[in-house]
Amino acid sequence: MTTRNEKSRVSSQDIYNQLKDMILSFELYPGSRVTETELAARFQVSRTPVREALQRLEMDGCLVIRPKQGCFIRDVDIIELTQYYDVRIALEMHSLRGACLQMPDKELEQLAAQWDPDSQKGRSDVVDTMVDLEESFHITLAAGSGNDVLVKYLEDINNRIRIIRRLDFTEKARLDRTYRDHFEIVQYLLQRDLEGAQLKMRQHILKSAEFAKNLTLTQLAQKRRLRPA
């Protein structure tokens, strides 16, 4: 019964999601410390649901809970990010193999239509939307391989690198290239050319990886100032 806020109840789940967004959007800056009491006050709930959300976020790797000390937003570790990209490449190569063998032409054609560089349909310049679309492309391919576990791990990796990925679509050039890359990959798959698809995919991901590698923390701080909304 919050008198000033009729947005009804805020559940533990909501807090988890909101906190995750805040971390990924640098609203909670890496390295900073948050306390349960502070967050509880901010969300107008007790410490209990906040606590649960924080523990889930710790398992997500978004923050670290040091016993009796507090929660610290996890730093962005460039080396670790590179390793995530490395694993991602290995998994996406595997994903392509499965998709190439099992994914029906019909689904691939749908995907191709969606990423046709000449068609502006479904195109968005909202960064968050683009990140979602980009992820869904890769996830769709993984799903096409028929291996749900593979999908799960790729989603997990996406969670970790999303903090960078959303900085990846601030330039239109990168955006255009993404459309072209995706389209070409699907074309290779339609021809059942695994080698070609894998080569293209590897380049595509490596491009992102390099972008991430060259990022510095100061750049991250600058990007953060661009998001006061």
Added chain:
Amino acid sequence: MTTRNEKSRVSSQDIYNQLKDMILSFELYPGSRVTETELAARFQVSRTPVREALQRLEMDGCLVIRPKQGCFIRDVDIIELTQYYDVRIALEMHSLRGACLQMPDKELEQLAAQWDPDSQKGRSDVVDTMVDLEESFHITLAAGSGNDVLVKYLEDINNRIRIIRRLDFTEKARLDRTYRDHFEIVQYLLQRDLEGAQLKMRQHILKSAEFAKNLTLTQLAQKRRLRPA
């Protein structure tokens, strides 16, 4: 100050670990339902730490929490297990690539000595110990690739398939074969023969996967018959 039990306090972490063990050892049988109150009573603590442990276990995929209904131990899904093995192969292939390129001879020779089929040193017939040793072999190779993230994911996969893996070392034949496989893989790596190592490793894991698949079916059938319902 528990009068009858001087093992002092049981923390949320302890409960998490114990519950995980109980699930992996079928003490809490898949499909069965557990309540917070029941576990709290069993561990002689309040619901709070139990709740935290359960939420972590849900994120681990060990159980499912249905809101306002209860916690259900996750079923062992044969198809899912197969998918875990599939992903594992992809990652271990990648792991070998890194190890072949970067792991120094000295470390590899240590590993070889440890798994020399002719040496009985460090050999154990305790199933749990063997599972630990087997896992540490694969993890050591992954660590040798220098990619900590890769290690993390392989450990996660190990967590999922351990429930099966521990059934894998009940026959001496399987045990001997494991020693031979591991030894040969390291030999390939010492010769920096990536292809050979990968081929052997793939066979090694596939053998486990098949073994697990068959064993699980019979195992589950037996367990099912024991169920009162």
Added chain:
DNA sequence: GCCACGGTTTATGTATGCAACGTTGCATTA
């Protein structure tokens, strides 16, 4: 005999109080 409805039960979800532990700052001493 079967279906619908409502009270009761039971388990989760949340709030709050208390204790333990780590940290920090200051005072005291060598």
Added chain:
DNA sequence: TAATGCAACGTTGCATACATAAACCGTGGC
């Protein structure tokens, strides 16, 4: 002046109490 000890504070960790919602069971009506 620097180092050490102590005390006060703040935060987490756990326990307990209350709120809520789903499920179950029994009863009554059709």
